[in-house]
Amino acid sequence: MMIENDFDYETRHNHLMIGGVDSVELAHKYGTPLVVYDVSKIREQINHFKSVFEDNQVEYEVSYASKAFASVATYQVMKQENCHIDVVSGGEIYTALQADFPMDKVSFHGNNKSVEELVMAVKNHVGVIILDNFHEISLLNQVLEELNTTTNVMLRITPGISAHTHEYDQTGQVDSKFGFDVESKQAEQALKMVLDNPRMNMLGIHAHIGSQIFEVNGFVMAAEKLVDLSAEWHQKFDYQPQVLNVGGGFGIKYSEEDDPIAPEKFVDAIVKAIKKRSNQKGINLPAIWIEPGRSIIGPAGYNLYTVGSRKDVSGIKSYVTVDGGMGDNIRPALYQAKYEAVIANKANDKPKSTPVRIAGKYCESGDILIQNINLPRTQPGDILAMFATGAYGYAMASNYNLNLKPAVVFVENGQDKLVIKRQSYEDLVRLDLKY
Numbered sequence: 001m002m003i004e005n006d007f008d009y010e011t012r013h014n015h016l017m018i019g020g021v022d023s024v025e026l027a028h029k030y031g032t033p034l035v036v037y038d039v040s041k042i043r044e045q046i047n048h049f050k051s052v053f054e055d056n057q058v059e060y061e062v063s064y065a066s067k068a069f070a071s072v073a074t075y076q077v078m079k080q081e082n083c084h085i086d087v088v089s090g091g092e093i094y095t096a097l098q099a100d101f102p103m104d105k106v107s108f109h110g111n112n113k114s115v116e117e118l119v120m121a122v123k124n125h126v127g128v129i130i131l132d133n134f135h136e137i138s139l140l141n142q143v144l145e146e147l148n149t150t151t152n153v154m155l156r157i158t159p160g161i162s163a164h165t166h167e168y169d170q171t172g173q174v175d176s177k178f179g180f181d182v183e184s185k186q187a188e189q190a191l192k193m194v195l196d197n198p199r200m201n202m203l204g205i206h207a208h209i210g211s212q213i214f215e216v217n218g219f220v221m222a223a224e225k226l227v228d229l230s231a232e233w234h235q236k237f238d239y240q241p242q243v244l245n246v247g248g249g250f251g252i253k254y255s256e257e258d259d260p261i262a263p264e265k266f267v268d269a270i271v272k273a274i275k276k277r278s279n280q281k282g283i284n285l286p287a288i289w290i291e292p293g294r295s296i297i298g299p300a301g302y303n304l305y306t307v308g309s310r311k312d313v314s315g316i317k318s319y320v321t322v323d324g325g326m327g328d329n330i331r332p333a334l335y336q337a338k339y340e341a342v343i344a345n346k347a348n349d350k351p352k353s354t355p356v357r358i359a360g361k362y363c364e365s366g367d368i369l370i371q372n373i374n375l376p377r378t379q380p381g382d383i384l385a386m387f388a389t390g391a392y393g394y395a396m397a398s399n400y401n402l403n404l405k406p407a408v409v410f411v412e413n414g415q416d417k418l419v420i421k422r423q424s425y426e427d428l429v430r431l432d433l434k435y
Contacts, residue, residue: 009342009387016344016385018302020414023344027304027383030407031422033324034304035394039077039412041300046081048264049292056271058288063107065248065293066092068391073410073419074297075099084127086291090117097124107245107291109156111178112136118143121151128152130206130245132179137193144199152203153194154245155180157187159207159225179207182229188236195239202239204286205229208247211294214260216269222246223273231281245289246270252298254388255338263295294391301390303329303406304344307382308361318356320378325360326367327400329386329393333366341370344383349376358384362401394420402428 010017015024019038027034046062053060063084066074070087075096078085086107087093096106104127110117111132118140121129131137131153144151156179180187194202209222226244234240250263271288278285305322312318331337341358343349351374360367369386378384397405404427408420 009347011347014346014348016342016347018385019411019416021411021416023302023304023385024383026409026411026416027306027344029416030409030418032304032306032383033322033328033406035328035389035406035408035420036302036304037297037390037408037410038300038302039410042077042296043081045263045292045296045299046083048262049267049290049296052264052267052271053288056268056275058271058275058285060287061105061289063245063289063291064296065291066096067395068293068297069301069393069395070095071408071420072099073408073417075101077410084289086130087126090114090120093117093120093124093126103127107154113139115139115143119147122147122149126151128154128203130154130156131190131194132156134190134193137190137197141197141199150199150201153200154204154206154243155187155190155194155202156206156208157182157226157229159209159222182225187229188233191233191237191239195237202241204241204243204245204289206245206247208291209249211249212251213249213266214251214258216261216266219246219249219266219270220273223270224277227274227277227281227283230278230286231283234283240283241286243287243289244274245291246274248291248293248295250292250295252295252388252391255340257338263292298391299388301388301393303386303389303393305384305386307343307378307384308380310378310380317372318354319359320356320375320384321359321361322369322384323361324406325362325369326364327360327362327403328397328406329369329389330396330398331392332369332371333364334396339370339386339388341373341375341384341386343376343378344385346376346382351375352377362403399423399428404428 015022018036049062061084063086064078066085066087070092076099079101084105086109088109103125106126108121108126108129122143158179158181180190194200207222209218223246230241250266251260305324309321326333355372355374357368358370404423407422410417410419
């Protein structure tokens with residue numbers, strides 16, 4: 001049975017199904033809190049992106065933004081789908097290596113890469129290092145000279161375009177910790193330094209205007225600005241980028257208030273804008289790269305919790321408490337992010353008219369996962385399933401209050417597979433030393 005509401009979901013015997021697997025059985029088998037990914041949804045979105053590029057007949061890369069959720073199993077799926085990935089730390093590089101991911105299909109981002117991380121990237125032949133500041137150009141040159149080698153690089157620029165999104169999710173405006181500013185000629189200065197360095201092959205330009213964006217205009221403006229900059233640099237320095245990397249940030253549906261267009265429609269608009277502008281400027285059409293993370297992994301994720309205590313006070317919205325919270329999903333506390341949920345073992349039951357709050361177990365008043373939701377009457381032991389939790393949930397998980405990080409399970413075609421074990425208490429103190 002398929003339920004029609006803010007999120008379409010399949011049920012069987014009144015239980016929420018995920019990837020052909022009973023979510024209640026998953027909760028009982030692996031324990032809760034539990035993070036579950038429907039792998040078929042991941043593959044489906046990747047293929048939607050690829051189809052846009054192929055329909056437009058342009059060279060491209062779909063580069064998965066690892067920071068949304070990185071694990072050995074995630075990188076294995078990306079490898080199976082012939083994806084590129086972007087990484088932002090030595091830890092993500094190391095994890096990709098454990099997955100036997102092809103390093104030539106890796107971009108290395110970050111605004112404060114260490115010498116150790118740059119050495120790791122260069123020694124493991126990472127495909128391209130995306131330079132973020134002048135200090136980094138100097139550090140990378142030092143590493144390349146010491147290792148007597150070369151590498152591909154891109155410049156991350158700030159195009160001066162602000163995304164209409166949460167303040168912390170805006171990264172393309174001039175006042176940003178990321179990238180070389182275009183208007184002040186920082187980007188041009190950086191280009192000269194790279195072009196003059198025989199150890200650096202200037203592959204292209206990168207820009208990222210923000211995250212969880214619902215409007216196409218900002219992406220189109222940024223794409224056009226990248227082409228304009230390419231034309232300017234072609235005229236001034238006889239340099240033309242082989243690649244324009246337009247980043248990611250395509251918004252997804254988290255709650256009934258969200259009304260995003262399909263992520264692939266953003267990409268179609270970007271590609272068409274670059275093709276048109278390149279033709280107008282008389283420059284060669286570059287390869288176009290995108291870096292979606294949330295839009296690939298977010299809708300595929302579910303968080304399963306067991307309901308515990310309930311607090312009912314006359315005239316006050318009730319608190320329904322679950323066995324997880326801000327330790328496995330910090331976004332509601334950090335960004336005031338909103339989510340939808342169902343009682344997985346009562347998935348077809350009619351919700352009560354009186355809304356409740358879903359509270360976490362952490363010792364913080366702000367540990368509220370959902371502020372306002374109508375659910376069937378809850379009982380201790382019920383399983384609550386939150387939708388679209390696949391991005392920046394487990395990736396930002398902590399051991400606050402010394403709670404354990406949850407297990408992660410991949411499901412596909414009716415089969416479930418444990419891909420990250422639940423932490424144990426022994427894991428919590430493994431690195432602790434007695435005083």
